[in-house]
Amino acid sequence: MATACKQWPNIIKCTSVMKLKKIARILLNVIFWCIVAGVAALATLVLIYGNDLPDYKRLATYAPPVATRLYASDGSLLIEYAEERRVFIDFDDMPPQLVNAFVAAEDQNFWTHPGIDIQGITRASLNNVMRVFGFNTRFSGASTITQQVAKNFFLSSDRTLSRKIKEAILALRLERTFSKQHIMTLYLNQIFLGARAYGVGSAALMYFNKPVKELTLSECAFLASLPKAPNNRERAVDRRNYVLRRMVAEGYVSRSDADAAAAESLNINSGFTAQMEDDFQYFAEDVRRQLLGKIGRETLYNDGLYIKTTIVPELQRAAASALKKELDSYNAGRSEKLQGAIIAMNPHTGRVLAMTGGYSFADSSFNRATQAYRQIGSTIKPFVYLAALERGMSPETLLLDAPIVGWRENDTLWKPENYDKKFLGDVPLRLSLETSRNVPTVRLVEQIGVRNAIDVAQRFGVYPSDMSNLNLSMALGSGETTLEKLVLGYSAFVNGGHRIQSKLVDYIEDRYGNLIGMTAPVIVDWMPDMMPPERVNVSDPLSDVQSLYQIVSILQGAVERGTGRQAQVPGHTIAGKTGTTNDVKDVWFIGFSKNMIAGVYLGYDTPRPLGKGAGSHMAARVFSEFMKTALENEKNQPFAVPDGLSFVRVNRRSGAAAASDPNGTIIIEAFKPGQSPNNVAPTYTPVEYGDVQNVSAPVVGGVF
Numbered sequence: 001m002a003t004a005c006k007q008w009p010n011i012i013k014c015t016s017v018m019k020l021k022k023i024a025r026i027l028l029n030v031i032f033w034c035i036v037a038g039v040a041a042l043a044t045l046v047l048i049y050g051n052d053l054p055d056y057k058r059l060a061t062y063a064p065p066v067a068t069r070l071y072a073s074d075g076s077l078l079i080e081y082a083e084e085r086r087v088f089i090d091f092d093d094m095p096p097q098l099v100n101a102f103v104a105a106e107d108q109n110f111w112t113h114p115g116i117d118i119q120g121i122t123r124a125s126l127n128n129v130m131r132v133f134g135f136n137t138r139f140s141g142a143s144t145i146t147q148q149v150a151k152n153f154f155l156s157s158d159r160t161l162s163r164k165i166k167e168a169i170l171a172l173r174l175e176r177t178f179s180k181q182h183i184m185t186l187y188l189n190q191i192f193l194g195a196r197a198y199g200v201g202s203a204a205l206m207y208f209n210k211p212v213k214e215l216t217l218s219e220c221a222f223l224a225s226l227p228k229a230p231n232n233r234e235r236a237v238d239r240r241n242y243v244l245r246r247m248v249a250e251g252y253v254s255r256s257d258a259d260a261a262a263a264e265s266l267n268i269n270s271g272f273t274a275q276m277e278d279d280f281q282y283f284a285e286d287v288r289r290q291l292l293g294k295i296g297r298e299t300l301y302n303d304g305l306y307i308k309t310t311i312v313p314e315l316q317r318a319a320a321s322a323l324k325k326e327l328d329s330y331n332a333g334r335s336e337k338l339q340g341a342i343i344a345m346n347p348h349t350g351r352v353l354a355m356t357g358g359y360s361f362a363d364s365s366f367n368r369a370t371q372a373y374r375q376i377g378s379t380i381k382p383f384v385y386l387a388a389l390e391r392g393m394s395p396e397t398l399l400l401d402a403p404i405v406g407w408r409e410n411d412t413l414w415k416p417e418n419y420d421k422k423f424l425g426d427v428p429l430r431l432s433l434e435t436s437r438n439v440p441t442v443r444l445v446e447q448i449g450v451r452n453a454i455d456v457a458q459r460f461g462v463y464p465s466d467m468s469n470l471n472l473s474m475a476l477g478s479g480e481t482t483l484e485k486l487v488l489g490y491s492a493f494v495n496g497g498h499r500i501q502s503k504l505v506d507y508i509e510d511r512y513g514n515l516i517g518m519t520a521p522v523i524v525d526w527m528p529d530m531m532p533p534e535r536v537n538v539s540d541p542l543s544d545v546q547s548l549y550q551i552v553s554i555l556q557g558a559v560e561r562g563t564g565r566q567a568q569v570p571g572h573t574i575a576g577k578t579g580t581t582n583d584v585k586d587v588w589f590i591g592f593s594k595n596m597i598a599g600v601y602l603g604y605d606t607p608r609p610l611g612k613g614a615g616s617h618m619a620a621r622v623f624s625e626f627m628k629t630a631l632e633n634e635k636n637q638p639f640a641v642p643d644g645l646s647f648v649r650v651n652r653r654s655g656a657a658a659a660s661d662p663n664g665t666i667i668i669e670a671f672k673p674g675q676s677p678n679n680v681a682p683t684y685t686p687v688e689y690g691d692v693q694n695v696s697a698p699v700v701g702g703v704f
Contacts, residue, residue, distance in 0.1 A: 057177060059153065062186055064088060066304025066511055067202070070284055072311045073506070079284050083301045087201030088511070089212055091185040097217055097252070098200060099184060101224035104246040107145040111180060115146045115171035146171040148227075149186050193223060194230030207268050217244075217253065218261040222268075236266055279320035281361030283311050283352070286370055287504045295508075295516075304511035310351040310504055315630055319344060319354035319598075322625035326602070326618055327359050330610075339605055341368035341483050342622060344598035344630065347491035350500040353596070354626070366605070373480040374586045374603060376462070378436045378616075379579030380477040382493070382551050383456040385433050385441075388448050389547040390456075394675040395430040395554055396655030399440035414472065416442045419580075428655035428678075430554050430669070434562030436578060438476070445475045454479075459542050460489040461499060477581065483588075487599040490590045493552050494575075494597065494639065497541030545642040546672050552639050553670050559591065561652075561665070566620035567591050569627045572636050576623065578616035583609045589619035594637040596630055598623055645670045650677045 067082035091099075103110050109117045143151070150170035174183060193203040203223050204212045215223070218240065225239035244258040253261075287309060291300050299305070319342045331337045337359065344354040357367030366372070388397070401424040404416050416439045423439065432440040445453045453475040457463045462481050463474070484502055491500055508516050541548075555575035558564045563578045567589055576591025586603040587610065600619040603610070650669045651661040657677040658666045669677070 059149075059174070059178065059186060060182075062189075063511070064189055064199070065302035068300055068303065068305040068307065070287060070307045070309060072280075072309060072313050072316075074313060075308075076313060078280055078309070078311070081288065081301050084198045085196045085202040085206060086189070086198040086304075087205065088189050088199070088304065089185075089201040091181045093213065094185075094188060094200070095213060095215060095220065098212060098215060098220040098223065099188070100250075100252040101217075101220045101243055101247060102145070102184075102188065104250045104252055105221075105224040105243045106148070106227060108246075108250055110145050110184075113144060113146075115144065115173075115175035116168050117144050143167070144171060145187050146174055146183050149183055149190070150174060152190050153186070191227055192230055193226040209269055216261070216264065217257060218264040218266065221247065221261060222266055236268065240266065277317075278361050279317055279356065280311065280313075281365075282357035282367050282369065283309070283316065283355040283504070285361070285365060286355065286357075286367060290504060305516075306509040306511075306513075308506045308508070310353060310506055311355070312353045315344060315354040315626075316356075318629035319626050320356045322622045322629075323356050323600070324359060325625065326622045330602075330614070330618065336604065338602060338610065339364075339368055340600065340602040340619075340622070341372070342598060342600045342626065343369040343484055343487055344596060344626065345487060345491070345502060346595060347592055347597040348495045348500075348595070350488065350491070350503045351506070352502050352504050353630075354598075364605075368483070368601060368605075369599075370482055370484045372601070372605075373482055374601065374607070375478055375480055375581045376486060377477040377579035377581040377586065377588060378438075379486055379577055379588045379590055380457055380462065380475070380479070381433055381436060381441060382555060382577055383460060383462065383489070384445060384448075384453045384475055385429060385554070386543060386547060386551050387452050387456045388429065388444055389550050390543060391448060391452075393429060394671055395550050395669055396428045396650060396678055398426040398655065398678065399429055399432050400443055401425055401427050401432070401437055401440045404439060404442060412472075414442070428652070430557060430655070431652060433554050434558045436558075436563045441476065442472070445472060450475050456543070457489070460492050461485055462489040477579065483599045483601045486588070486590055487597055490577075490592060490599070491597050492542050493548055493555070494592050494594065496545060497543045497548050498539060499542060546645055546670075549639070549642055549645065550670055550672075555591075556639070557667070563616065564589065564591065564620055566617045567623045567627075569593075569624055569631055572627070572631050572634075573638050574627065575639070576620075578620060580616045584611070584614050585609055587614065587616045587619045589616055589623045591620075591623050591627070593627070593631060593634075594639055596627070598626055598630075600626075641670075644673055646673075647671075648677055654678060654680075656680060 064086055065082070065084050066086050066088050067080040067084075069080045070078040072078055107113075107117070109119060113119075147167050147170075150167050154170060155167055178186075189199040189201070191200075192198055193200070193206075195203070195206045197203040197206040200212055200223055203226070204210055204215055204219075207223070208215065208219055221243040222236060222240040224243045225236070228239070229235075241262045244253070244262050247253045248255050248258045287307070288300070291307070323340050323342050327338055327340055339358050341357050342354065343352065343356075345352045355367075355369055357369045357371070358364050389395070401418070403423060404414070418437050418439055424437070427437065427440055429440075429444075431437075432444075450472055451470050454463060454467070454470050457479075458465050458467065462485055463479050467474075467479070488500060488502060492498060510516050552575050555564075555577055556573065558578070559567050559574045559576050564576050567574060567576050572593055574591055574593055576589060579588030579590070580586070585607040586601065588599070588601055590599040591597070600622045602619050602622075647668050647670055649658040649666055650656060651658060651663070652665040652667045654661045654664075655669075655678040660677075660680065671677075
C-alpha cells in the first residue's frame with residue numbers, strides 16, 4: 001500500500017506530460033491548418049485579384065510628367081510650363097536626411113519589410129481598437145511606402161477592401177522586382193505635397209525656393225509632414241515637429257539637432273511659383289504660342305523640356321524701360337492710355353534679343369509687336385525708293401517737289417501735301433527720302449508705277465504677296481502690317497538682301513539632354529584630316545547689293561540730318577526711318593546698326609489722333625534710349641560697302657559735284673558704275689501752300 005502510494009506522484013506527473021503533449025499537438029495542428037488556410041486564402045486572393053493588375057514593370061523606366069522650363073540666352077530661368085509642377089530627382093541626389101524624414105514619418109520599417117509591414121499592421125490595428133474603446137491613441141494606417149507607390153501609380157484612392165488587397169499584391173511584386181532605392185525614388189518624385197507640387201524637387205522650389213540639396217533638417221521634416229495633409233498650412237509647425245521627434249526615435253538625428261531644427265521658423269513661400277518679370281512676359285507668351293503649334297500641349301507641359309531662348313535680359317529690360325519712359329511722359333494726365341511696342345533682333349539671323357508688346361502684360365496680354373496690324377505710313381518709303389534705285393535712278397536723281405492739284409487715280413482725286421507745308425522744287429532722291437517728303441514720293445510712284453513700288457514691300461515681306469488692292473495709297477503707307485514684319489523687312493537692307501524669319505528659340509533639349517525640334521549646330525571634335533563644312537545654301541538676294549547699300553546710306557543720312565535725328569546714338573553709325581500716318585494716329589521708327597535692328601511703334605489700340613506735338617520723334621527717342629544701352633560696350637562699325645561703287649563729294653541740296661556747287665552741306669555719295677553727280681544745281685523758289693489753289697480732294701500728307 002505504501003509502495004503504491006509512493007507511485008501516485010509519478011503517475012500524476014506522467015499524466016500531465018501526456019496532456020501537455022496532446023495540447024501541443026492540437027495547437028500545432030491548429031497553427032498548421034491556420035497557415036494552410038492563410039496560404040490558401042492568400043492564393044485565392046492572388047488568383048482573384050492578381051491576374052488583372054497593371055503592368056508594374058514599366059516603372060523600371062519611370063518618366064513622370066515634368067515641368068518645361070524657359071531660359072534666357074544667359075541661362076537665367078524665365079518661367080516654367082506644367083500641368084503638374086514636378087522636378088525629377090535621382091535617389092543619389094536626395095539628401096539622406098530628407099529620405100530619413102519620410103521613412104520616419106511614413107514607414108519606419110521600409111528598409112526591412114517585403115512590401116507590406118505585418119508588424120505595422122498589428123500595431124495600427126491595436127492602436128485603432130484602443131482608440132475606439134476610449135484610450136488616448138492615434139488612429140493610424142498601415143500602408144507602407146511601397147503600397148503608396150502602388151496606389152499612386154496604378155490604383156484609385158477608394159477605401160475598399162478590394163483596392164487594399166490589390167495594393168498589397170502590387171507592393172509585394174514591386175519589392176521583388178525593384179530595389180528599395182528605386183522604390184523610394186518613385187515615391188519621392190510622385191507624391192503630392194500641396195501647392196500643385198508633385199515630388200520633393202518641385203516642393204522644395206514651391207515652398208522654399210531652393211533645390212533639395214540645400215534643404216535644412218527643419219525643411220526636410222516639413223516636407224515629410226505634408227503627405228498626410230498637403231494643403232493644411234495651419235499646423236505646419238506642429239507636424240514638422242512630430243516628424244523631428246520620429247527621426248529622433250528612429251535614431252536618424254540627435255535630440256539636440258532635432259531641438260535646434262524645431263526652434264527654426266518656417267519661411268514658407270506664399271503660393272510660390274516661378275514668376276518672371278513683367279518685362280519678359282510678352283516674349284515668353286510668344287514662345288509658348290509658337291511651341292504649342294510646333295510640338296503640342298502634351299509635350300510642352302509634361303515632357304520636362306529645356307528651352308533656350310534668344311532673349312538677352314539686359315536688352316529686354318532696357319527696351320521695356322525705354323518704352324515705358326516715353327509712354328509715361330505722354331500719358332501723364334490722360335485718361336485713355338497710349339500703347340506701344342518695341343522689338344530688337346540680329347538682322348543677319350533674326351534672333352530676337354528684346355521684345356515688349358505693350359506697357360504691361362499684366363494689364364493687357366495683346367502683343368502689339370507681333371499681333372497689331374497698323375498702317376505703316378512713311379516707313380514704306382525706303383522700299384518705294386529702292387524700286388527706283390533698282391531701275392537705274394541714283395541717290396541724286398532729281399524729283400520735282402511742286403504742287404499737284406487734281407491728280408486722279410481711278411475715281412479718287414488726290415491732293416498730296418508735305419508735312420512742312422512747303423514745296424522745294426527739284427530735290428535729289430536722297431534729300432526727298434531723308435526728309436520724308438510726300439509730293440516727290442507721289443511723283444516717283446507715278447514714274448516707276450504703283451505695282452513696282454508695292455512689289456518691293458511684298459518681296460521684303462512687309463506686305464502680303466497675295467495683296468490685290470494695289471493703289472497709290474498703299475504705296476504711300478496706308479497698308480497694314482506688324483512691327484515685327486517691318487523690322488524683318490528692314491533687316492534685308494543691311495544683311496545683304498536676305499529674307500529672314502524671326503527666331504525666338506535657339507534650341508530645345510528633352511529631359512535627357514537630347515536636342516529636339518529647333519536644334520543648335522552639332523559640335524564635333526576636331527580631327528587632323530577634317531575638311532571644312534560645306535557652305536549652307538542661302539536664298540538669292542531680294543535686291544542687288546549696290547542698291548541696298550545706297551538705301552542704307554540714305555537712311556543713315558535720315559538719322560544724321562533728316563527726320564530721324566532723335567534716333568542718334570553718339571559714337572555709333574545708325575540708319576533708320578520715321579513713320580507717321582495721316583492725322584498722327586500711328587507713329588513708327590525702324591533703325592539699325594551693322595549688327596542690330598530695332599523697331600518702335602506707338603499708338604492707341606483703337607486708332608485715333610495722338611494730338612498736337614506728337615509724332616514719329618517719340619518713337620525715335622525710344623529707339624535711341626534703347627540703343628544707347630544695347631551698343632554701350634560695342635565698338636562702332638560702319639556699314640559694309642559692296643564692290644563696284646564710287647564715292648563722290650556732292651552738294652546735298654542739289655546733287656551736283658562739290659566743285660560745281662560748293663555752297664551748303666557737302667556729303668559723300670555712293671554711285672553705281674555709270675552714275676555720276678548732277679551737272680548743274682537746280683534753281684527753284686520755294687512755294688508755300690497758301691499760294692496753291694485748294695481743291696476738294698483726299699489729302700495725302702502729314703506722313704514723315
